[in-house]
Amino acid sequence: MEEDWIEHRRPDDGERVGWMKPVDSGFVAIDVLGRPRTGVVDWLLAEETLDELGLAYLADPHELRLDDGSWLRVRIAEVSPSAVRVKKDDWGDMNATQIFYTVSFPVTEDRLRPLLR
Missing domain, CATH: 2.30.30 (SH3 type barrels.)
Incomplete structure (x- = not known):
């Protein structure tokens, strides 16, 4: 995990589902395995991506x-x-x-x- 990554937790239960990595004027959504899940997007889309992704793929x-x-x-x-x-x-x-x-x-x-x- 890089120092500038911003942790994102699900609003309903507080479980960490990833991070937002600041890039230029936007953010890249990073899953809990450290893999990018978007290109550079705005904050809201990065959050939505991580919330929708959840943790089910880990199973x-x-x-x-x-x-x-x-x-x-x-x-x-x-x-x-x-x-x-x-x-x-x-x-x-x-x-x-x-x-x-x-x-x-x-x-x-x-x-x-x-x-x-």
């Missing part, structure tokens, strides 16, 4: 690029402005060994991406 399956270049299906476990923790998707198997990975913030799509369907 979707993702793919993590491993050091050997292969992709592993994962679920996002924790998100903070310093790192994102993901766990190998075990499809709810209670007996599966929990394997976690830490991804640097901001997340880049060449490291962690939504699962291609």
Whole structure:
């Protein structure tokens, strides 16, 4: 997270849904993974974008690029402005060994991406 990013929280519950990054005379909406979600827009559109985006996308399956270049299906476990923790998707198997990975913030799509369907 950059120092000039302005935190945005949902008005109804106060949950952080991203930041607005000042750029020129406008703002870029940044999601909680640190990814830009708009180009340069006005304040209101940046807020609306983050409010509409919400956090539901965090529950979707993702793919993590491993050091050997292969992709592993994962679920996002924790998100903070310093790192994102993901766990190998075990499809709810209670007996599966929990394997976690830490991804640097901001997340880049060449490291962690939504699962291609």
